Amino acid sequence: MSAQTKPQTHVxxxxxxxxxxxxxxxxxxxxxxxxxxxxxxxxxxxxxxDIPAWARSxxxxxxxxxxxxxxxxxxxxxxxx
Amino acid sequence: MSRSDPSKSKRLAMIASQxxxxxxxxxxxxxxxxxxxxxxxxxxxxxxxxxLLKRKIAAAxxxxxxxxxxxxxxxxxxxxxxxxxxxxxAVMSVPGFGALATTLMKxxxxxxxxxxxxxxxxxxxxxxxxxxACEMTIDVFGFKREDFxxxxxxxxxxxxxxxxxxxxxxxxT
Numbered sequence: 001m002s003a004q005t006k007p008q009t010h011v012x013x014x015x016x017x018x019x020x021x022x023x024x025x026x027x028x029x030x031x032x033x034x035x036x037x038x039x040x041x042x043x044x045x046x047x048x049x050d051i052p053a054w055a056r057s058x059x060x061x062x063x064x065x066x067x068x069x070x071x072x073x074x075x076x077x078x079x080x081x
Numbered sequence: 082m083s084r085s086d087p088s089k090s091k092r093l094a095m096i097a098s099q100x101x102x103x104x105x106x107x108x109x110x111x112x113x114x115x116x117x118x119x120x121x122x123x124x125x126x127x128x129x130x131x132x133l134l135k136r137k138i139a140a141a142x143x144x145x146x147x148x149x150x151x152x153x154x155x156x157x158x159x160x161x162x163x164x165x166x167x168x169x170x171a172v173m174s175v176p177g178f179g180a181l182a183t184t185l186m187k188x189x190x191x192x193x194x195x196x197x198x199x200x201x202x203x204x205x206x207x208x209x210x211x212x213x214a215c216e217m218t219i220d221v222f223g224f225k226r227e228d229f230x231x232x233x234x235x236x237x238x239x240x241x242x243x244x245x246x247x248x249x250x251x252x253x254t
Binding site (some may be wrong): 020 | 085087088091110111113114116117118119120193194195196201204
């Protein structure tokens with residue numbers, strides 16, 4: 001990942017269950033400028049379906065989604081608007 | 082799932098007609114999520130759903146008449162917590178059993194770190210969701226407007242239908 005795209009904001013979604021991961025990431029992305037990226041790590045497996053759906057619906061770009069372990073899912077989302 | 086179009090804002094219209102703890106969650110979970118997705122949200126509270134607009138939500142739950150509700154203990158060793166207890170209907174009707182079941186469900190939700198109904202409602206309100214209280218039911222059941230949280234609107238069936246008529250999704254919960 002290049003220096004320009006390295007996420008500067010991190011949001012910890014671990015321990016949160018539906019709907020809170022989506023609620024929290026939607027609140028966090030409003031705090032960063034358009035074009036910046038945010039990194040989130042969640043533990044609820046439901047986020048694998050929910051965060052991409054949220055990103056598609058809101059028009060933000062899901063840059064990365066990776067499973068770090070059975071209880072850790074990492075996302076990088078770029079704010080597009 | 083692939084038909085999301087972020088250029089078109091969606092509207093979600095819901096009716097919340099139930100006031101028990103289990104039924105309190107769906108409208109506020111969906112409402113807070115829709116707000117997070119940038120949607121317009123309106124929830125019409127009618128009949129027992131009106132109790133969800135009170136400042137302090139006193140929603141309870143009982144397995145009586147809810148035969149699919151799993152009765153598990155939210156404490157003790159893992160194997161013990163996995164046991165689904167067969168509760169005879171006669172026991173469910175013993176005074177205090179409903180309070181016990183409510184305590185157990187709230188404890189289970191808290192253990193799992195599920196947000197409270199009040200927290201989810203706050204997220205809906207902060208996100209601009211419209212909460213509309215049914216005028217007729219207020220009169221019939223003798224609710225007081227001052228018992229409700231600030232920002233509640235009041236209206237009838239026509240007001241909801243007009244709003245829902247322009248909704249992309251309408252749900253009855």
